Amino acid sequence: MTVPEPELWNCRAVVFDTDGVITDSAGVHASAWKEAFDTVPGVDPPFDAGEDYRRHVDGKSRLDGAAAFLAARGLDTPPGGPEDEPGTGTVAAVAARKEQIFVRMLSEGGVDVYPGTVRLLLALHDAGVRCAAVSSSRHARDLLSRAGVRSLLQTVVDGNDMARLGLPGKPDPALFLEGARRLSVEPGEAAVVEDALAGVEAGRNGGSRMVVGVDRTAGPTSEDDLRDHGADIVVRDLDTFLSTGRKREGE
Numbered sequence: 001m002t003v004p005e006p007e008l009w010n011c012r013a014v015v016f017d018t019d020g021v022i023t024d025s026a027g028v029h030a031s032a033w034k035e036a037f038d039t040v041p042g043v044d045p046p047f048d049a050g051e052d053y054r055r056h057v058d059g060k061s062r063l064d065g066a067a068a069f070l071a072a073r074g075l076d077t078p079p080g081g082p083e084d085e086p087g088t089g090t091v092a093a094v095a096a097r098k099e100q101i102f103v104r105m106l107s108e109g110g111v112d113v114y115p116g117t118v119r120l121l122l123a124l125h126d127a128g129v130r131c132a133a134v135s136s137s138r139h140a141r142d143l144l145s146r147a148g149v150r151s152l153l154q155t156v157v158d159g160n161d162m163a164r165l166g167l168p169g170k171p172d173p174a175l176f177l178e179g180a181r182r183l184s185v186e187p188g189e190a191a192v193v194e195d196a197l198a199g200v201e202a203g204r205n206g207g208s209r210m211v212v213g214v215d216r217t218a219g220p221t222s223e224d225d226l227r228d229h230g231a232d233i234v235v236r237d238l239d240t241f242l243s244t245g246r247k248r249e250g251e
């Protein structure tokens, strides 16, 4: 692991991804995807909630994630449309089924937050660094409120905002640009914190001052993969930044 520069403390704002960075919800998403994909005829081998999730689905919109994984298994699944019922016959139906399962799983159990992220959010808040959370998920605002961290974030851009504003999903930087815009900073003044490959790529594409990759999986290639997709530094947990302390320019 690289020792992170205190650079984060010199950014005017930090835009955080939500799932897997603030809330420990990536695992719930991955489990819901597995249940949805593994009933699709022709999905062989079954969906791997670790590697397939990371490579094909994580950070993307539901439809983009479903399409990417099914294509990766060599399936020519028709796209379908928003009226499709949850099922297995079209990409939209599989995505709808994942949503149905995810909502069921959420109702069955709560979602945890990463304590290191909460500590960093508190420290950034005290240091006057503005923070936003972004997510492709329509559930993000609700998750953040339920997790008790909504008040530490000046703004949240989620899947509902994406639909309303017509924002494309990651690796397009639109979500991060909207987050920076709402914090009244230029993208080049803000850091982006992401755990997904499509997400660090979006941060790089958006011209962020720095892109922090959070490597929760710590697999054999996960750190290199995050770097290759655009992370300037990679950390296992965000409390790493607390030990570098607050060293703002001019102090």
Ligand SMILES: [Mg+2]
Pocket: 017, 018, 019, 020, 021, 026, 058, 059, 194, 195, 196, 199
């Ligand atoms: Mg994520």
